[in-house]
Amino acid sequence: VQLQASGGGLVQAGGSLRLSCAASGRTFSSYDMGWFRQAPGKEREFVAAISWNFALTYYADSVKGRFTISRDNTKNTVYLQMNNLKPEDTAVYYCAGSRPQSGWNINANYRLQGSYGYWGQGTQVTVSS
Numbered sequence: 001v002q003l004q005a006s007g008g009g010l011v012q013a014g015g016s017l018r019l020s021c022a023a024s025g026r027t028f029s030s031y032d033m034g035w036f037r038q039a040p041g042k043e044r045e046f047v048a049a050i051s052w053n054f055a056l057t058y059y060a061d062s063v064k065g066r067f068t069i070s071r072d073n074t075k076n077t078v079y080l081q082m083n084n085l086k087p088e089d090t091a092v093y094y095c096a097g098s099r100p101q102s103g104w105n106i107n108a109n110y111r112l113q114g115s116y117g118y119w120g121q122g123t124q125v126t127v128s129s
Contacts (some may be wrong), residue, residue, distance in 0.1 A: 001025040001118050005095045008123030011085055015127070019080040021095030021120055029073040032098040032105070034116055035080045037091035037125075044094070048080060049110040052100065058110055063089075085127045092122040 007019040019035070034049035048069040049058045057069055066085075071078040078095060096116035098104040109115040 003120035005120035005123040008125045010126045013129050016083045021078045023076045028076040030100045033078040034096045037093045039091040046111040087127045087129045090127050094122045095120040
């Protein structure tokens with residue numbers, strides 16, 4: 001599957017953005033999906049994840065209550081709604097896909113970059129204070 005992230009931009013603190021990740025291929029609906037981000041000078045970190053069947057969603061503590069991950073399998077797209085953005089949310093955001101039966105949901109593996117075999121190109125989010 002190929003992933004294409006979009007929706008990033010410049011927003012003031014307290015504002016909102018919705019990121020989209022469009023996937024190619026007919027197997028998207030069977031993939032668990034995640035969002036990660038990488039700020040300048042920092043390592044890439046987990047943001048949010050959603051299971052293939054919508055049943056499970058997970059969030060980093062830093063975004064819980066502000067970000068919402070969702071997906072539309074009819075459109076082969078996963079979303080990240082980001083509200084009440086803060087300057088510390090500034091980063092390049094990446095979407096990622098995990099193959100079925102990869103152990104994604106075991107031992108919080110959804111937080112690990114290595115659990116995802118497919119990555120989008122990233123979209124820049126900049127939050128000004």
